[in-house]
Amino acid sequence: MDASEILDYCNEKKGVEETFPFDNETLVLKVGGKMFLLMSLDKHPLHIAVKTDPERSEELRADHPQISGAYHMNKTHWNSVVCEGLKKELIKKLIDHSYELIFKSLTKKKQQEVKDSV
Template sequence: MDANEVLEYCLAKKGVSESFPFDNETLVLKVGGKMFLLMSLAKQPLQISVKTDPEWSEELREQHPQITGAYHMNKTHWNSVSIDGLNRELLLKLIDHSYDLVFQTLTSKIRNTIINA
């Protein structure tokens, strides 16, 4: 996957917005105003940061050297993922999981607004 594919996949999800709140190189994708994915457009190979369940984070880090605790983020809940060498299915699963975790933390009012949009 490349940056455009990741972006297109994320923007196809309900309620997703994109911005550059930190700098001109780090694209942030949010659902309901909360971050679920960060993507460094300057780094090669492409690197994303996603939110993951803490238990799954440990498992992922043990199984895949491309997955580490996210830089500048809570390493218990966020992973940096170097796209290089990971299969597309796992990458999509990580994106979906991050989106779902963040979506579930939204208020029911915001969730309903997104669902009914």
């Protein structure tokens, strides 16, 4: 998957917000004001960082050399994913999982606001 495909896929989800809080190259996607995906727009091959359940992180890192602890993030909860060489289905599952983890961490009020968003 390339950056535009990932962005299109993420923007299909409810309440996704695109931000550049760190610099002009790192796109941060949020739901309910919380980050669920970071993507370096000028890094080749394409890298993304996604939140992942710690137990699942260990399995993913063992099974896929393209997945490792995310740089500058809590490596227990965040994975860096080199998209080159990974199947689109796996990348989509990682994005979905990250989005769901963050969505579930929101307050009930914030979750409802996201559900009600256009």
